Amino acid sequence: RMPKMSGVEFLGEALDVYPDSRSALLTAYSDTEAAIKAINDLDLDYYLRKPWEPPDQNLYPVVTDLLDAWEAEAPPEVEDVRLIGPRFLAEGHALRDLLARNDFAYRWFDIEEPEAQRLLGAAGLEHPQVPVAVLHDGSVLEAPSTTELAQQLGLSVRAEREVYDLVVIGGGPAGLAASVYGGSEGLRTLLIEREAPGGQAGQSSRIENYLGFPRGLSGQDLARRFRQQAEKFNTEILAVQAAVGLERRGSSTIVKITDGTEIRAHAVIVSTGVAYRRLDKPGVEEMTGAGVYYGAAMTEGRACKDQHVIIVGAANSAGQAAIYFAENDATVTIACRGDDLRKGMSEYLV
Template identity: 50%
Template sequence: MKPVILVVDDDPQVLRAVRRDLLDRYTADYRVLAAASGRDALATLDGLAAKDHEPALFLVDQRMPGMTGLEFLLEAAGRFPDAKRVLLTGYADADAAVTAINRVRLDHYLTKPWDPPQERLYPVLDDLLSDWRAGRPAGDYGGVTVVDVFPSPAAHALRDFLARTSRPFRFLNVETSAEGARLADEHADAELPLVLFPDGEALSAPTSGELAARLGIGAAANRPHYDLVVVGAGPAGLAAGVYGASEGLSTLLLDADVPGGQAGTSSLIENYLGFPAGLSGTDLARRAVIQARRFGAELLYPVRAVALRGEGSARIVTLADGAEVSAEAVLLATGVSYNKLDVPGADRFDGSGLYYGAAVAESESCVAQEVLVVGGANSAGQAAVHFAKYAAKVTLVVRADSLEAGMSRYLVNEIRRTPVIEVRTRTRIVRFRGGRRLEQVLLRDDRTGRVAAEPAGFVFAFIGARPRTGWLDGVVARDPNGFVRTGPDVPDAPGARRPALLETSVPGVFAAGDVRSRSVKRVAASVGEGAMSVSLIHGYLTGTPAPASAPPSPPGGRGRRAVR
């Protein structure tokens, strides 16, 4: 069965017109169903649920008698939380749209009339349906199958890689799935986890790099020398890739993991300009990758940079496999990694109950489970709200006296109005317990000193971050915490020129985003720095004066070549 688009409107003329436009565009890939009221639409959903068939998108009129569009979406979201939601409104319904964004995670709203659909309807729905398909398990829609026991750190790493690269897949537990057990028996000589492809090929216990190679990701660089090499493909690196390539620089992005960086593990980013309903870190990264490639940037991952050196005017980046790429300029945008929990049992359950970051690949595993989220900043709050859609209970464990100490007001308000989330302030985890998998944690109340056991099958930790700069020891100046110094923060050297605002202690090597000392740890700030760095790199390549904080370079101190 094709996935379903459900349109709901009480006006017969409008309903016919919307359905006609949807059939013209989407009939090859979707079933378009129509309902003349919210109640009729709920009956349609009951029929879909009975056939275990999930809708992809709801397009619903707000002003309907008996049940408004918002009221229908509240009901529908409880049944099909992953379907995309679009509200049809009049010009006077802006308040209803904002309410829907807050209450049901509305993805978009369209004002009537939507003509011409080629400009005002299809681009919006194409984008949302692309997001929906990117997050679907393989099922009938094609993709790979991962077979293993659950939980398994190795299988989690593969599933997380597939989820964050928007590759459709499904997971079969050999202990609970007859099909999974059969596939494991058919490949008895293979080591688990087993990865199966639609063409019948199987990989035995592959690494993420081996899986990436099979999927056609991470081929070798197309040229030996670039204008710009960006190390790290988080928000700052991706922004630099977009702006560098669009400005005519030959640009290569390298990432040790998956594009998106720490932001890519966020379940929902709600305060990023231009996305009133928010977007996931995975969606942000996917969109940015497409944009960068559209302008001609190359992207290699997972490939790890292990050394940086200069040879004349070139900057050489050495990769873990021994390969080298050179460039006129290098941007360090390696971001940060979440700190590990240093308590008994943490290492044992890492990847099999304890996860660092939102680990959205585990969302469906959390259905009706007890989930703990550790941390008091926005990432933890976003994760708590996300997992509340699946879990029976979410406990947010915070060391501070209150959520307000480190979390944005909008998240604090949303957490407080989500009934399945319990907040435990001045509390910390002191031990993990379980058999083959995590079963409970011991929590210590710092106010009383009392330690109590709490059931937990899943713990997601967001407890601060450390920069990924160990490979830069002795290469660029860093602060005591390992963050890269740039511009006015670079230590003075007698007779040396002052670096540009985002330039490091090494001429031609720049830094942007969370890896930079004293940076603002926000997605928008990282994107801005990534874009700004390209302007500064242009100045370096062409020998033009550096802006604002740094005086002009002495003659011959910078430009080595003209930019194409």
């Protein structure tokens, strides 16, 4: 036991000083109540029961996992990319979305800001085509497509082989799970994902009901774990490419992808999930990506600080987004057609 202070009190004081740090409590079996109190009072990330020997099984994996999650969410010291452009530009949103959802550290500069002008001046761009991406190695891209930026950042946009045992189309939770099982059985597996691994789940600000994560976790964190697990089993992930056609040729299936390439597969799994239902109202189409967004809380949340955000729809994604925007100091209004949020939203969000 620590002198003068209990472990829970110590964590409370430490979290006041370092609020973004992760916390774990080591308790004796008889102290389970202290752990439950800490979970409720301090938002504790983990509690370990003594004995924790052997540490390489019981202690180190927990600490490594907490450090990984902390590192993935900590503000970066150096950005991979600095993006410059007007705030409301669909192409700019597409690039921000690509970077945020693929775990790249980036910063967006409104073109009116002095720092944006300084960066453009340093790049020798007087009348640039926007958005402009300045990469950490100093290279500059004017109005790049998402595929060009992805390629420049080292994401794999071309398949390494011509033939695979298994091609999985769509990298949401279903496709990533299929890839993990394919890879773990030794199948040469390719996953084709047109946006970012994680799918819809990767856009969630907080997933509370995924089995095995009792404390809940962000969709980005879950997507990162899915991706790591798929890569551990040698799944090749083809980024920012969509499958656009399938054709049977002999005993193989040919998968055609956006850039015109054809990939031969012995087996194909289609796990393309669902797409957002679009709001069919005047003006919405033109403003999509430039003030109107679908499921973009994680990408746009910080940029909406001190602004008024209206969320159209009142089911779980809306509830999660409302909480996230509010936590990022926006004023939030949910536009709900029905008379009661409970009709479409899970109880834990209401």
